[in-house]
Amino acid sequence: MVSVVGAVFVALSLAPLLVLSVPPIGTQPEQVHISYAGFPSSMEITWTTFNETEESTVEYGLWGGRLFELTAKGKATLFVDGGSEGRKMYIHRVTLTDLRPASAYVYHCGSEAGWSDVFSFTALNESTSWSPRFAVYGDMGNENPQSLARLQKETQVGMYDVILHVGDFAYDMHEDNGRIGDEFMRQIQSIAAYVPYMTCPGNHEAEYNFSNYRNRFSMPGQTESLWYSWNVGSAHIISLSTEIYFFLDYGVDLIFKQYEWLKKDLEEANKPENRAERPWIITMGHRPMYCSNNDKDDCTQFESYVRLGRNDTKPPAPGLEDLLYLYGVDLELWAHEHTYERLWPVYGYKVFNGSIEQPYVNPKAPVHIITGSAGCRENHDPFVPNPRDWSAFRSTDYGYTRMQVHNITHLYLEQVSDDQYGKVIDSIWVVKERHGFSAWF
Numbered sequence: 327m328v329s330v331v332g333a334v335f336v337a338l339s340l341a342p343l344l345v346l347s348v349p350p351i352g353t354q355p356e357q358v359h360i361s362y363a364g365f366p367s368s369m370e371i372t373w374t375t376f377n378e379t380e381e382s383t384v385e386y387g388l389w390g391g392r393l394f395e396l397t398a399k400g401k402a403t404l405f406v407d408g409g410s411e412g413r414k415m416y417i418h419r420v421t422l423t424d425l426r427p428a429s430a431y432v433y434h435c436g437s438e439a440g441w442s443d444v445f446s447f448t449a450l451n452e453s454t455s456w457s458p459r460f461a462v463y464g465d466m467g468n469e470n471p472q473s474l475a476r477l478q479k480e481t482q483v484g485m486y487d488v489i490l491h492v493g494d495f496a497y498d499m500h501e502d503n504g505r506i507g508d509e510f511m512r513q514i515q516s517i518a519a520y521v522p523y524m525t526c527p528g529n530h531e532a533e534y535n536f537s538n539y540r541n542r543f544s545m546p547g548q549t550e551s552l553w554y555s556w557n558v559g560s561a562h563i564i565s566l567s568t569e570i571y572f573f574l575d576y577g578v579d580l581i582f583k584q585y586e587w588l589k590k591d592l593e594e595a596n597k598p599e600n601r602a603e604r605p606w607i608i609t610m611g612h613r614p615m616y617c618s619n620n621d622k623d624d625c626t627q628f629e630s631y632v633r634l635g636r637n638d639t640k641p642p643a644p645g646l647e648d649l650l651y652l653y654g655v656d657l658e659l660w661a662h663e664h665t666y667e668r669l670w671p672v673y674g675y676k677v678f679n680g681s682i683e684q685p686y687v688n689p690k691a692p693v694h695i696i697t698g699s700a701g702c703r704e705n706h707d708p709f710v711p712n713p714r715d716w717s718a719f720r721s722t723d724y725g726y727t728r729m730q731v732h733n734i735t736h737l738y739l740e741q742v743s744d745d746q747y748g749k750v751i752d753s754i755w756v757v758k759e760r761h762g763f764s765a766w767f
Contacts, residue, residue, distance in 0.1 A: 352375060352376035353440040354375065355373045355375055355435050355440060356373065356375070356508075356511075357512055357515060358373045358442050358445060359372050359373075359511065359514065359515065359523050360372070360519060360521070360522055360523065361523055361525075361543070361544050361545060361546075362450060362488075362524065362556055363421050363423075363546060364546025364547060364556050365546075366452050367423060367426070367427060367449065368421055368425060369449060369450075369522070370421050371421075371433065372418065372543070374415050374417055375415070375418065376416070377416070379439045382402050382420055382437065383397060383400075383420065383437055384398045385433065386398070386422065386433035386434075387432055388431060389430035389431060394432075398423070400418060402417060402419075403416070403417050404416055409502075409503035413503045417542065418435070425449035427451050428448065428449060428450075431449060432445070433445055433447070445519040447520055447521065447522075450487070454603050456559045457731060458488060458558050459485065459728070460486060460487070460489070460728065460729040460730070461477060461480070461481070461485075461486045461490070462489075462490045462610075462728070463490075463725075463727060464528065464662065465493070465664055465698040465700055465701075465702050465704075466495065466700035467494075467495075468497070468513050469497060470702055470703050470705070472700070472724040473700040473724055473726050473742075474701070476748060477517055477726065478516045478517055481516075481521055482520065486728075489521055489523045489524065490563075490659065491523060491525045491526075492661035493527055493528025493530075493531070493611075494661065494662065494702070495510055495528070495531065495539070496511075497530055497702045499531060500537075504538060511542060524563075525539075525565070526566060527552060527567050527569050529572065529662070531569070536576070552567045552570075552580075552584070553566050553587060553588070558731075560603070560605060560606055560734045561604055561607070562595045562600075562606065562607050563610065564607065566610065567584060567612075568613040571643065572613075581643040582643065585643075585644050585646075589649060592607070592650075605734050606657070606737060606761065607654065608655070610658075611632070611660060612660065612661055613625060614662060615632050615660070616630075616672060616714075618710050618713035618714060618717045618720065619663045619709055620708045620710045621663070623663065625660075633645050651673050651691065651763075653762075653763065654762035654764070654766070655692050656692060657695070657756065658695070660694065660698070661698035662698050663698050663707050664702065664705065664706050664707040665698065665699050665706060665707050665720065665722050666698075666722075666725060666727070667717060667720045667721075668695055668720075668741075669717060670685055670715075670717075670718045671689035671691040672691055672692070673691035673766075675716065676691075676716075677691075678691035684757075686754050686755060686757065687755075687757045688760070688765070690766045690767070697727040700726050708722075721741065721743065721752065723743040723744070724744045726744075727740070727741055727742070728741075735759060737756045737758075739753065740752065740754075
């Protein structure tokens with residue numbers, strides 16, 4: 327009898343270990359996130375499983391209606407991480423179409439082999455008079471993601487319509503054979519499963535030719551999320567890769583491909599009928615053209631690659647500042663520096679304020695915002711003691727930017743300090759009675 331009891335005791339004591347040794351269900355969806363598919367009345371749903379499933383399905387319906395009355399199917403692609411283990415995962419993508427603009431939907435995703443939690447989203451309002459609200463930040467890791475909790479709560483109470491993540495994720499997605507990327511995507515699910523999570527690549531995504539970034543995210547266009555554009559409210563938003571100027575081993579031709587695509591996109595956005603409908607042109611790219619940080623990075627150099635291009639390639643690679651200025655880009659959003667910096671309207675290292683009293687009313691050059699202080703394991707970047715004339719406001723607080731495109735003439739920006747418990751430490755109105763190249767004169 328004693329031996330039987332002892333055997334039972336040993337078995338029970340080993341039970342937690344036995345449970346821990348059971349592998350997770352590889353067909354269970356996780357890392358759910360949504361993005362704008364790039365055409366009206368649509369939304370892209372993306373998720374991951376670690377085993378193949380027979381189908382990729384989203385069941386959804388209008389909020390308050392019959393649950394899951396609609397079904398959409400997509401496909402999965404095998405992604406093999408470039409690390410030593412060659413870990414496999416399946417990235418599932420389903421595009422929802424014919425959504426009712428500005429209407430709330432409930433959804434879950436997966437297959438008969440496993441379903442996700444139930445999430446909700448609001449289909450994008452297609453009206454050009456809509457005033458969309460954004461959270462904007464870069465450089466967020468899954469270690470020291472200081473701003474994450476505040477962003478999670480603010481997203482879930484409905485403060486944002488779109489998230490713009492301006493490069494550098496997880497720190498780094500490829501590490502530990504992609505497990506750091508998995509963990510980061512799980513962390514942002516509480517934001518990204520509810521509002522479109524729009525991205526651009528940063529330098530921390532470069533490993534294995536940006537493969538984790540290119541496979542995990544689903545942005546509009548056919549460029550594996552490296553560069554693309556989309557419309558929302560009265561704004562045309564362009565996402566760019568600054569990293570193609572630095573990782574030349576992955577192809578110098580990418581600089582020229584992006585430049586030609588960007589020129590065509592700006593030409594289209596500047597057609598009179600398009601600029602009248604969506605006068606705000608906003609760009610987002612990871613490495614800024616200007617900054618006053620003390621880390622000898624590209625933006626601290628007068629001959630910045632992003633700003634002026636590279637002369638050590640054949641042929642020389644064009645920079646972006648002249649092109650964006652020529653087509654009257656209104657606002658340029660950047661990250662990379664782990665700080666916040668607002669610039670006066672600037673072009674060619676010169677300040678072009680609208681006036682002394684009201685610098686952002688009818689500015690004579692693009693406005694630049696650097697917002698890379700969301701929080702990561704690399705902490706803050708220092709500033710030089712004496713900034714240049716074009717630097718208007720600087721902060722080393724952890725935080726993020728809020729933006730609202732109010733109408734065709736007014737755009738609002740404010741910086742939130744997470745160190746100061748959500749206090750707004752900086753804000754401006756950009757007011758433009760005219761848009762386009764002619765507005766500079």
